[in-house]
Amino acid sequence: MRHLALIIISVLLIVSASLGYAYHEKKTEVDDAERGLMAISNTALFCLEEMNALGIMLENNVSKDVLRERVSRYAYCSVMMEKAAFSLYLLNEDERYWRLHVAASNLEVYLHTAMNSPNPDEVLSDDVKLLNEISRELGAVLENGGVGELSPARAERLFNLTQRLSS
Secondary structure, three states, X not given: OHXXXXXXXXXXXXXXXXXXXXXXXXXXXXXXXXXXXXXXXXXXXXXXXXXXXXXXXXXXXXXXXXXXXXXXXXXXXXXXXXXXXXXXXXXXXXXXXHHHHHHHHHHHHHHHHHHHOOXXXXXXXXXXXXXXXXXXXHHHHHHOOOHHHOOHHHHHHHHHHHHOOOO
């Protein structure tokens, strides 16, 4: 009977150790994925914080092709941000990342509309001040530690600003 108890205890210890190892391994994978998504999001922020360049380009009457090229770059960065923020939301169900996802989606739709317009300069000129404000907000996110340190208030502000874009 004593041997049976030792065998059962040994088996339980082995199972417990295996489950603990599997849990910590999975946790490490999730943490690695989250860090990667944060890096992608911050890279997209670096790109999008330069959207104020569109106003300068409009002031200097750049060609529609040059304007479209720049807008397409920002649209691509918006897609990166949109997908990374959505994945972050799925990982931890944090409402900040949902707001960021929707804000990036709004921005992407707007930029694609401008890019595909016969007159992108006219579309963009209507919202140049708003784009500059969005650009400043995105820069502030970077200055305050990036997407990982995004405050709920700033996420809400970005969401509200992008809701005002005309498309």
